[in-house]
Amino acid sequence: MTSGGQLIFGRYCTSQGRRKMSPQNCRRMEAAFTAAFVVCLAITTGVKGDTLTVLQAPECVKFQKGDWPISGEKIPDLVALTMGFSVQEDLSWPGLLASPLFQRPRACVLVVVRGVDSLALPRVKASYPLENPVPFTLDSVAETVHSLFAEDTPVVLQLAPSEERLYMLGKANAVFEDLPVTLQQIRARLSQEGSVLTTLPLNSLSRNAEADLLFLSEVQVLHDITALLQRHKHLAKDHSPDLYSLELSGLEELGRRYGQDSPQYRDAVDILTTVLQKFGDDVYGLYGNSSVVEIVTVKSFQVPLTRKSRSILQSKQISNPNSPYNLAYKYNFNYSVIFNIVLWLMIALALAVIVVSYNLWNMDPGYDSIIYRMTNQKIRMD
Numbered sequence: 001m002t003s004g005g006q007l008i009f010g011r012y013c014t015s016q017g018r019r020k021m022s023p024q025n026c027r028r029m030e031a032a033f034t035a036a037f038v039v040c041l042a043i044t045t046g047v048k049g050d051t052l053t054v055l056q057a058p059e060c061v062k063f064q065k066g067d068w069p070i071s072g073e074k075i076p077d078l079v080a081l082t083m084g085f086s087v088q089e090d091l092s093w094p095g096l097l098a099s100p101l102f103q104r105p106r107a108c109v110l111v112v113v114r115g116v117d118s119l120a121l122p123r124v125k126a127s128y129p130l131e132n133p134v135p136f137t138l139d140s141v142a143e144t145v146h147s148l149f150a151e152d153t154p155v156v157l158q159l160a161p162s163e164e165r166l167y168m169l170g171k172a173n174a175v176f177e178d179l180p181v182t183l184q185q186i187r188a189r190l191s192q193e194g195s196v197l198t199t200l201p202l203n204s205l206s207r208n209a210e211a212d213l214l215f216l217s218e219v220q221v222l223h224d225i226t227a228l229l230q231r232h233k234h235l236a237k238d239h240s241p242d243l244y245s246l247e248l249s250g251l252e253e254l255g256r257r258y259g260q261d262s263p264q265y266r267d268a269v270d271i272l273t274t275v276l277q278k279f280g281d282d283v284y285g286l287y288g289n290s291s292v293v294e295i296v297t298v299k300s301f302q303v304p305l306t307r308k309s310r311s312i313l314q315s316k317q318i319s320n321p322n323s324p325y326n327l328a329y330k331y332n333f334n335y336s337v338i339f340n341i342v343l344w345l346m347i348a349l350a351l352a353v354i355v356v357s358y359n360l361w362n363m364d365p366g367y368d369s370i371i372y373r374m375t376n377q378k379i380r381m382d
Helices: 003-015 023-045 072-082 139-148 183-190 210-231 250-258 263-286 335-361 370-381
Strands: 051-056 107-114 126-131 156-160 165-169 242-248 291-298
Touching: 051 263, 072 107, 072 139, 072 291, 107 250, 107 263, 126 291, 139 156, 139 242, 183 210, 210 242, 210 250, 210 263, 250 263, 263 291
Parallel strands: 107 242, 107 291, 156 242
Antiparallel strands: 051 126, 051 291, 156 165
16 A cells, blocks of 8 residues: 555544454455545646647747647647637637737747657746647648748748658748758768767667667757758848748657667657757747747657548539549638628629619600700701
């Protein structure tokens, strides 16, 4: 029995000392107190899970500290609201307070770390539990930035080194086009001067193992992003907001390769914690203390299961030529607005045509029309 359970049970037995209890009843009561104490301890301490951590945030973006869970599918809406953009559906989440209308952060950085549920970051603004961790992208936010600030130089960088994907939009592509993405580029970058291999305490990590190399490459990418921003500070001083979406899966690969109790995994967690804290502080300083840096840690993403069915009465005509499954067009939330505009405009035009036609039908050509009036006077003069 735990010491807390023994203490509670001892006090109970003392208060019940006048009653004579059999040894069997005493053991049952002891087991009941032990179970109750364990349940209370679990409720008090809580169970760790996936988290959303706000590492840095300016004064214009106010996060309220609390234990409010947020769904993984709402992360893109949260990023859009922190950047001052509107969303199609209201986000009823009390963690984000209302911000000034004419102030927005200069940049928003979202780092997704796969393979760990939480990181012991030393300095954070707020932390919230993450529920329903489904895969998500910031494509909608990137398209909004690119469409609203196409004439400026916004940095829109979406990076997933594990899948060798690098998406860049805007006029700032030339600055970040040298970031290593493929494994061949990563090996070449780590062997160059100024790589993270010369400064990081590798300990049990190896420079030759592929899983270790993937993790070190992601750390190198974080270092290179801040280094490029320091050399091109004009990108952080313009009026267009920047967006960084980085997905790190090297830690998940290390846990799959060596196990989460291995020294490689523990050393990688320590390195990543230090690197992310420094990365957030550097980006926050480069943007003049006007950037939002958020860290999403997920043990593993939950891939939603979907079931697609086809009807035996399916028509051969495809309503949407771009869809091979005869799916309907995606519903647009502006449909009701456009429908009302077209409907009432057509009603107004129809009424206008009816009124004009009625007036023309009842018009006296000799009195109401100057053309016929002049013609009649000319005829009389002749």
